[in-house]
Amino acid sequence: MQKVSVVNLAKRYGDAMKASVKTMGPEMLDVVLFFRHIESIFKRFDVPAKLQAALIQLYLNDKARSVVSRMDPSQCDDYKTVRDVILKEHKLTPCAYLDLFNKLTRTVGETTVMYCAKLKSLLSMYVESRMVNSFDGLMSLIVCDHIKSTLSESCLRHVLSVQAVTTKGWLEAQALTECVDQFRANHFENDKPRASAIGDTRKANCTGSGGGSNPMRSGQARNTGTTAGQLVTGQSVATAVAPAGAAADFNPSSKLTCFKCKQPGHTRRFCPNPPAMGRSSKCTITTLSVMPQGNAGAMATAEPQCSTANIVPCQPVFG
Numbered sequence: 001m002q003k004v005s006v007v008n009l010a011k012r013y014g015d016a017m018k019a020s021v022k023t024m025g026p027e028m029l030d031v032v033l034f035f036r037h038i039e040s041i042f043k044r045f046d047v048p049a050k051l052q053a054a055l056i057q058l059y060l061n062d063k064a065r066s067v068v069s070r071m072d073p074s075q076c077d078d079y080k081t082v083r084d085v086i087l088k089e090h091k092l093t094p095c096a097y098l099d100l101f102n103k104l105t106r107t108v109g110e111t112t113v114m115y116c117a118k119l120k121s122l123l124s125m126y127v128e129s130r131m132v133n134s135f136d137g138l139m140s141l142i143v144c145d146h147i148k149s150t151l152s153e154s155c156l157r158h159v160l161s162v163q164a165v166t167t168k169g170w171l172e173a174q175a176l177t178e179c180v181d182q183f184r185a186n187h188f189e190n191d192k193p194r195a196s197a198i199g200d201t202r203k204a205n206c207t208g209s210g211g212g213s214n215p216m217r218s219g220q221a222r223n224t225g226t227t228a229g230q231l232v233t234g235q236s237v238a239t240a241v242a243p244a245g246a247a248a249d250f251n252p253s254s255k256l257t258c259f260k261c262k263q264p265g266h267t268r269r270f271c272p273n274p275p276a277m278g279r280s281s282k283c284t285i286t287t288l289s290v291m292p293q294g295n296a297g298a299m300a301t302a303e304p305q306c307s308t309a310n311i312v313p314c315q316p317v318f319g
Contacts, residue, residue: 010051017041017055024061029100029118031090034059035083036121052079063089094169097126098145131168140173147176154191158183 024034101122106115260268
């Protein structure tokens with residue numbers, strides 16, 4: 001008898017709603033508007049909570065019906081559970097509601113009254129998904145959303161990771177400001193992390209690049225004590241490359257050995273000793289000359305005499 005009365009009651013409410021409810025559309029906005037409209041009808045006709053989930057089955061789209069058919073049968077009679085599952089299947093999250101609200105525009109031929117109703121439905125779903133039920137909570141939500149829109153990408157990622165584990169899914173004003181200030185206190189201006197330890201003598205770098213300065217990159221050139229065009233001997237080179245602040249008796253050339261004369265104190269390049277006299281003192285230089293037409297191909301070969309006494313070792317010039 002009770003089962004028959006429930007069926008008759010559901011049929012009575014279904015007939016009353018039939019003229020007022022349209023089938024759920026496939027778009028995200030259609031899903032939001034459908035639930036806002038059906039809930040207003042439930043309130044108007046004072047539909048019992050145990051019948052609400054069954055009464056919407058006839059008006060669901062194909063995707064929503066498929067989701068409900070895969071649900072646990074024990075949960076199919078709860079309207080709020082069915083609604084939340086359908087909304088998640090259509091990827092309607094708080095961020096999606098807010099994005100739809102910000103991007104919604106009035107279509108051609110649409111009245112302002114209908115456009116306003118859509119905006120109110122989206123905003124209501126967003127506020128409800130954030131679990132806001134007071135004016136102070138709404139103020140905090142609006143302020144926090146504005147603050148998050150001004151954060152850098154790295155700071156916003158940190159905030160989203162923190163608020164993801166909260167019950168409401170978002171941080172209220174006090175918690176948000178503390179989270180942002182803590183992030184900035186542990187990062188440089190370019191959002192690179194800042195870390196230090198006791199006894200760390202490295203110079204703090206506000207750009208986060210780390211390390212000390214390079215005197216060669218900062219324009220400090222090493223002074224060799226020579227000028228362009230000045231001839232440098234082996235001894236002067238040894239003195240020029242001596243490190244600054246070295247002792248007066250510092251002589252880096254004392255450990256050098258010439259491969260030519262086998263004498264210490266210089267290298268082969270700056271060897272002051274002339275070549276041995278036992279070698280040949282003659283050198284043959286072959287020159288090619290271009291002859292007038294008619295004698296093409298003729299070559300002249302000369303063998304001038306040269307002496308090693310006139311040979312002067314080449315001296316490098318440091319510029």
